[in-house]
Amino acid sequence: MVAPAVPEYVLLKPLGLRVPRRCMCMAIARFQQGIHEEEEIFVAVDARTESLQSLRELGPPDLVYLVKQPKANSTRQTGVYHHVTGIDASSSASLAAYVNTLTFSPLDKTHKVVSGIYCCYNAFSHLDMRVEVKIPGSLEAYCIDEHGDKRMATDALWLETFLCAVLRAYLYADDGSGNAIKKIVGVRRFNPVTNTEMEHKFLDAAEKLFFLGRQLSSDPETQVPNTVSNHLTSGILKYIYTTGRYTSGINLFEKLRTRDVEVSSLLARVQIMADEEVQAVRLMYDALQDVPMDYALLDCQANFCQSKGEGEMALECAKRAVTAAPSEFSTWARLAEVYVGMEQWDLALLTLNSCPMFTYQDKDTPRMPQPSRIMLPILSESILDEIDEGQPKQGDPHDYVHPSLRKLHAAGYQGTFLKAYNLLTKIAAAIGWDQLLKVRSEVFVMEEEYRVERHHEPKPAQSLGAETNGELVEEDEEEGEEDSGSVSGPGPTEPVSEPTANGNGNETPVNSSIERPEQSMASEVVKSGNDDPDPSHSTYTQFRNKRLCERWLDNLFMVLYEDLRIYTIWRTEMAQFRQQAMEYKKSPTEWEILGELAERLHHFDEGIEAYQSCLATRFSPKAMRGLLKLYEKRNDTRGMLGALIRLIAWQYRWYSEFSPELLFLMRKLIEDEGAVKVRSIVQATNLPQPILDLTHQYCQLCATFRSSGSDT
Known part of the structure; x- marks a missing residue:
């Protein structure tokens, strides 16, 4: 099974995961020390030290770095490392204990681990807490500041570090769709709070440091x-x-x-x-x-x-x-x-x-040098044929994705721009595109109105944006949301009829009923609310009850238009193929994109249809997460549990045994149906027992916290 795409700046995590608690010792025995290997030792640690100055959020996942050497040759050493979240970082002893579990690997009997470093970021004090273990021998705990200088680790600093570690485990966790896992491949994700004792420890630390929370962004x-x-x-x-x-x-x-x-x-x-x-x-x-x-x-x-x-x-x-x-x-x-x-x-x-719009600040991610080797082994407990079958093999080409689907910029929105776009799509879903354009023209100054009012004045050509033969020409859109993306040039509202490829290399002209939105005003002449008004505009009576549309909102309209255009083409093509009793083919990645597109536009049933088409070809956590919403809507307990089992198994395959969203869904099911019924349905599923045991761990966690329904 091939790993998800890895950005060049990302590093990976350890290979093995913890299996059910009763088999924990077996899991540790099979766990190899790292998924990244480098010939020159400590390069990854040095890279982490250099990145400390640029950290603005909670910091990256913890880094675990081991130095090993051949048993027959003590002069040649190599480094292996991985990342992890959810480990108890309340003291140097707890971090050293984790390092010690990695010192022996039955899969590699020719090497021995001679030292290890555990790095955990303290976002309160902007220090990287480190525990260095010599095997056998000593343990040294210290911290590194943003300038790379070594400092003493105190109890107060360890308290801050523990709290930061718990917060990272929750806020940086995957939601079940695999997005976070694919961003940083191979991170070991553990549940940081597994019992009421750890809960008390977490909340006690939170109480002590609560009024320092604003320091964490x-x-x-x-x-x-x-x-x-x-x-x-x-x-x-x-x-x-x-x-x-x-x-x-x-x-x-x-x-x-x-x-x-x-x-x-x-x-x-x-x-x-x-x-x-x-x-x-x-x-x-x-x-x-x-x-x-x-x-x-x-x-x-x-x-x-x-x-x-x-x-x-x-x-x-x-x-x-x-x-x-x-x-x-x-x-x-x-x-x-x-x-x-x-x-x-x-x-x-x-x-x-x-709405005031803010530049999106992404979560801190590790930036490491390219390792000499990456190892992503599969533990036997995570093997499930229906997940592994159909996955691209090493060296296989990537799925074909039509260029029009790659250019849907709404898929990349985050932060304030994502929420603003969601609000705009809600309005469009409620009243339709045509009515949205009508309301837009009633509240914002449109380009045609501006031209009429200013026809008597000299008008520089560049102030009206790019226009060719009366047709609108769009500027290149940037993904940097601090600009709110690009702004299209002005143009008349007109019907659209564009050809598009159907995924098989054939082009099918499709007439769309969607009208291209007008530019409310050219971006070059738009002024912010704080700018001085132009005295020459005081006679523009038509504008008295209208506003200038912000550039970023103008861009959202264009992005929404593109979403609706592609959606309309897709649905029209599907209808045409069905009328001709032909199969409508798309690659799994294209079906994922279309499912997300339908979800963004609040077309729930069509989104489910796309996700189901994706899953018919191969397993996709994003598509399965979408299908899970359908089962929730129908109150289909068996369907929800079937989806949860597979999502939990896929997460475990990529070294993540903790997802807050999946735990929440399991807890709600137990509250509604009772633990006995949920466990019985899970156990009756025709899947390998190790896979079912992974799901039982989530059920057991609910019982540990005495969730409603867990005692029935």
């Missing part, structure tokens, strides 16, 4: 990290949401609330999760008496009212939140969502246009 939708919006609070909430340990979360935030009333918004969110809505409403009301302009509390209120169908109440809360935090994206996005829910499309567009 925040989600990309938050401009300035604060007490309640940072990676620490996100990690705590994700842990509570995943495990259902609401009482532990409520107790934590109750204690913290006595020190800062702003924590009330976090407490209210956990109470709502726990179905303690009456207490949450009272809490929000009382807290707002003390901090009436706390935007996090107002946003929580707006979200709660919206979930109850109280649009007018949600609207007032959302407006106050915008007033309280006009520079935050989340408040404007919430207000736009409320307008969408109330079907006030013009106000929704105007609000969306006002």
